[in-house]
Amino acid sequence: MVPEPLHDIAHLGSVELFTPRPERSLWYFRDLLGMTIVHAAGTSVYLRGYGDHAASTLKLTEAGAPGVGCVAWRATSPAALERRAAAIEAAGLGVGWSNGDFGRGRSYRFRDPDGHLMEIYYEEQRYEAPAGQRSSLKNQPQKYEGRGVGVRRSDHLALLASDVPANRRFATDLLGFQLREQVVFEHGKTEIGSWMSPTAIHHQLAYVLDVKGGHGRLHHFSLWVDNREDVLRAADILSENGIFIEAGPAKHNNSQGFYLYSYEPGGNRIEIYSGSYLVLAPDWQPVIWNEAERGTGTYWGGALPDSFIQYATPDIENGERPTKTPKLPVFF
Amino acid sequence: MVPEPLHDIAHLGSVELFTPRPERSLWYFRDLLGMTIVHAAGTSVYLRGYGDHAASTLKLTEAGAPGVGCVAWRATSPAALERRAAAIEAAGLGVGWSNGDFGRGRSYRFRDPDGHLMEIYYEEQRYEAPAGQRSSLKNQPQKYEGRGVGVRRSDHLALLASDVPANRRFATDLLGFQLREQVVFEHGKTEIGSWMSPTAIHHQLAYVLDVKGGHGRLHHFSLWVDNREDVLRAADILSENGIFIEAGPAKHNNSQGFYLYSYEPGGNRIEIYSGSYLVLAPDWQPVIWNEAERGTGTYWGGALPDSFIQYATPDIENGERPTKTPKLPVFF
């Protein structure tokens, strides 16, 4: 008997990032990545990509250390919001109702098993561009300004978790996400990571093993551009502006994403992303990679460096992040 | 009170095209577009793009004239299939159950109000590549061979209809598709076209006014490539092989699709397509274009020619299709 899929979560709504260097972080997201500031309140600034449907998809909040704040998911209907709130509360993970963040109606807050703060909401203000920001395309919420990278929209985020299976089950069972890919080592015994999504987008949430045993940490937040060439251009722009590129441009084997990882000045790992593939099948069978198949995580292009495993935000060990590629004795 | 969205249709499954020149049509889809033949039965050949999840997404059937055969939609569950079959039958549009086409379980057949044959199915064989066709990417169903254009997957189709509103209501109300964009002329009185989708893909079905008053006709079938550069390369390949390009490469205003339209040798209009944008909002408000806003249908690049309105398959008037761009007195 094939169960009916749950369709209560519509998509990733927004991600809050903490930054100890708010001015420099803003420079990174606005001037280099080309996002737009739409609102400010308290120590938070709200940003968006030119193609984001909602008013804001990134909330940047001043804090003592980098990391992830609240991750917001949009429900598919008011009833779906109520259903999810009830199920999460019954599972003992609930925090409670809040009045809703900028541009949104009330939300139900909770924590995933690893402790990351999340919320679900339904009501959302669609972005209405002010005069100078209107696009000449009626179906584009905002003018494409041609400033910096010009990221189009938010795509996904990856969280670290000390217990990946528990968090993966939470996402599939309580949120209804479809499991897309997994990395499982030691003959199926050690689940290293799971990639999941409530939409046709390959993944909007990944849980990956926290090798340092931390809790509530962020691996990366990812922003979309339409073409692989846009990712290459982003590498030129980051390089010209002194931003250390941790990895890429290169192609992942799992997800097939064409990636470019850098750290925004506050310390959070940000991905500029294109490619990958859509999943539409209701009976999708997760693709599972073992040690040999997974290899370096790269299909082609430079292998992911050790920092890709060791560094996350907040950094719980040394407070240092890599700032340049180790120099090898390569001279031509 | 916000209604809950219907999630009974998962995605476009496959499209059957009729061709009076099966050998030449096969050459176009296999050698120029880079699709793979997976099966043959009777006068039909089944093809796929390297990234299609199912065994086949295009069925090419020999016939006296070009046009569209059966359009198949996949249900999200067995129960969803039953629900849709019951609703369509109750609406008086049902044809009845069939045993299912290649690689599929039983399907419920019906006709849309304009008379196009359609079906819904749930059970589907996932594509398993034979030895020589396996990809080095575990999550890619088939090797990317680098032959011709290399279309990745089917994307959408556009059908003509003499009564666009009736067919649009059928798709939204009975199939549960979300209405994404519309072209409406004469102060809201004349609905020229409606673009709809059961997925995050911008549209998987469009109904556009049949200006010749025909029924059951095809405007175009569209295949996806990942980057705009792939569409440009496709223009080079089609041009080198004597295929008349009707329009593009250029960018639509509605859908923002980056398009290239040509006729396969059987006479059907085929689009090679990238760009566009995903829609995830459960309360998406359709973008409606009037005469002035719609203009030539092109955001930039050459305007769509008159044949784009006048020609469809089967051609009910003159049996002729354009084979070259009208020569203007332009000489440098």
Added chain:
Amino acid sequence: MVPEPLHDIAHLGSVELFTPRPERSLWYFRDLLGMTIVHAAGTSVYLRGYGDHAASTLKLTEAGAPGVGCVAWRATSPAALERRAAAIEAAGLGVGWSNGDFGRGRSYRFRDPDGHLMEIYYEEQRYEAPAGQRSSLKNQPQKYEGRGVGVRRSDHLALLASDVPANRRFATDLLGFQLREQVVFEHGKTEIGSWMSPTAIHHQLAYVLDVKGGHGRLHHFSLWVDNREDVLRAADILSENGIFIEAGPAKHNNSQGFYLYSYEPGGNRIEIYSGSYLVLAPDWQPVIWNEAERGTGTYWGGALPDSFIQYATPDIENGERPTKTPKLPVFF
């Protein structure tokens, strides 16, 4: 007996454009195309692309009407400069020596047979970027800022001429340019255009028939970007900023250039350009196109419009230039 090719001209040095709207022209070149202002003197402003070797390749001068001022060519050596000056003077086309424009040594000025003002110089200041404009690439003269289109360098210009053969002979015989392609109508009797170059770049100078019988007019000035995708992105940027696109993005048949033509606000036609091909053969045989082969001048993409022949700067007839694509009755 094969003659030895002449190598006295090294490359196109710079182009001066007249504009009746200097503020708006500056906005176009600086904010939309991403060029940098390096100098101002009198009513002129000097600009450059981030990859231009010399300090400036575009001089923008306020004037009553648009058009082309002085076209400067760099000699390969001081002796080559003297040789060309003597030969041009002997041909009766000389104007005389000048002290040299911004960043350059003395130059020899002359007029081509059609009356366009030109000069040859040898000494040239290499661009040295100020602190904030230095690239992180030691071999790149200036930072790639990621502002607007980001044109890399000047590429070529096309001039109108009432007598194409006379001007073509001038360029090949007196300047030593290699003839690359020609459009010749009426069984070889009417030379419509000739494309020539002193470098491996396909053409740096074209003469095309002035159908209105004018003299000294400009057809277009062309700026280079590295990839076809950059031209597509340029189309997005121009469209978002209300700049009328006259033609493209599309691919020329002659030159194979991937083009995008727009008018800068002063009225001059500007091309954003990539693709084409290099010519290295010392015995290159010109490719000659007749009426049938030339067709619309477009290999694929929208045909060149009538204005592409009728409009040039200064406009000697109606003072009007097209501002929008004629609306065809195309509605989907």
Added chain:
Amino acid sequence: MVPEPLHDIAHLGSVELFTPRPERSLWYFRDLLGMTIVHAAGTSVYLRGYGDHAASTLKLTEAGAPGVGCVAWRATSPAALERRAAAIEAAGLGVGWSNGDFGRGRSYRFRDPDGHLMEIYYEEQRYEAPAGQRSSLKNQPQKYEGRGVGVRRSDHLALLASDVPANRRFATDLLGFQLREQVVFEHGKTEIGSWMSPTAIHHQLAYVLDVKGGHGRLHHFSLWVDNREDVLRAADILSENGIFIEAGPAKHNNSQGFYLYSYEPGGNRIEIYSGSYLVLAPDWQPVIWNEAERGTGTYWGGALPDSFIQYATPDIENGERPTKTPKLPVFF
């Protein structure tokens, strides 16, 4: 007193590669890279890219070990050929006149100081495509077939030399190449590599230090594609066909080339290449990189691996070449 530049060499004509696995090497160049076989004689096969002007630019010769055979340069005129032959003979490097290889007139053969065999010729058959291979573009020597990578033309080669300065002086003084970039270590004392060209192409010949003290060895031969996206597509094609990618797709700092290095099955390192920049200045000042500036040789993208220094053809030490990326303990 500025000397007049020497213009006796027009461009790189062709490169001969030795392969111990001729069948597999042919598969690589023809089926994966998309080159065309135009001729065969003895144990040699002659190939070309679709945009190469001459009949052949790559000669593949069966041999016991991989490596480079004769490197041919085209003179700018018959007189230039005589001048270069006389100068090289006077320098004691001459081998003597030969009757010329396929499609060419007589050539003067010689060895560079490191011992690589070279020749200069002037007469050359322009490629005339047979019926099925004609392009729909009159200015393109051959149809773009859309098979595999589709390299357009040969670009450059890099040779190892035990004494880089001696070989660099040979190329600049005797062949007249312009010095474009250098890597010089130890405060100017150790010349690691020099990049030179007789054309506007950034470099057509590089000499790089042979760290194993060999002679006459090849570092890599490079083939051009028009867009960076074509290099990415090439990485997909090589990966799908089990070809080990040694480095890239990534961007060099020196030359700015966007590169992809793999080994053809015979063992020679082949680069698929785009980007870089043209040099037109007659007084170009070489860009010189020291240890710190040179770093890993990569501007962005994965660093060049150790094999990039250690491995060349013929391999004089271990007869082994890398076949896979070292596995790092990176697991997500």
